[in-house]
Amino acid sequence: MIGDRIKELREKKGLTLTELADLAGVSKSYLSHIERKLQNNPSLQMLSKISVPLETKVQYLLTDQQAPKEDVFDEEWMALLHKAIEDGMSKEDFVRLSERIRMQ
Amino acid sequence: MIGDRIKELREKKGLTLTELADLAGVSKSYLSHIERKLQNNPSLQMLSKISVPLETKVQYLLTDQQAPKEDVFDEEWMALLHKAIEDGMSKEDFVRLSERIRMQ
DNA sequence: CTTTTTTGTTTTTTATAACGAACATAAGAA
DNA sequence: TTCTTATGTTCGTTATAAAAAACAAAAAAG
Known part of the structure; x- marks a missing residue:
């Protein structure tokens, strides 16, 4: 699930939720919802913004690490x-x- | 851009816009907007639905058409x-x- | 030719993604 | 201890993604 992946990458980078939200230019409230899967249908632009400070690509956000x-x-x-x-x-x-x- | 990519894959499969919309379970009106880039910020679930009849993955929808x-x-x-x-x-x-x- | 069906577009409406601000809680500083 | 400050959450609102319906144009059938 995308929320877990984002949280995983965020914590791996040592960023707080607020920091990532600010760096990405999205609201921390929405980021919080996504990470906790209260919402799990973000838009492409949302993912694109987040991918920048996480230094990754949208595609990688979508690949789960236990790859088949x-x-x-x-x-x-x-x-x-x-x-x-x-x-x-x-x-x-x-x-x-x-x-x-x-x-x- | 995502709209071009979707249209490219749709036509490669020989599907009409209406057919793809029906198969994917999305509205043809919105699909039309996406392909013509009147809107270009689809959600993950939208892309996921479309990827099924196109027999591809969301990730591949996002990669520009370099050599597979x-x-x-x-x-x-x-x-x-x-x-x-x-x-x-x-x-x-x-x-x-x-x-x-x-x-x- | 006229009618019907297939195609995609435009319009209108609804659902929800996403925001901003207020809030809670805890950690640190005084 | 009390007062900030950093963290994430919840609430209320706005913006817009996405649907449904109406439409136009063309192609196919009659």
């Missing part, structure tokens, strides 16, 4: 992989290092 | 990443790992 298997390759993963490849990571590099990390 | 993810990376990359994730690699792990590769 088919959802493993969400947009965020794709972005990360894309950037790594651009930075010069080869498949061999990846295999080598990921195995080493797994072993330790 | 399957086309960006090849099968081998997908398999490698999939395996690594199954072995417990988190996004944070991946970022650390790719930074190390970049540094070497």
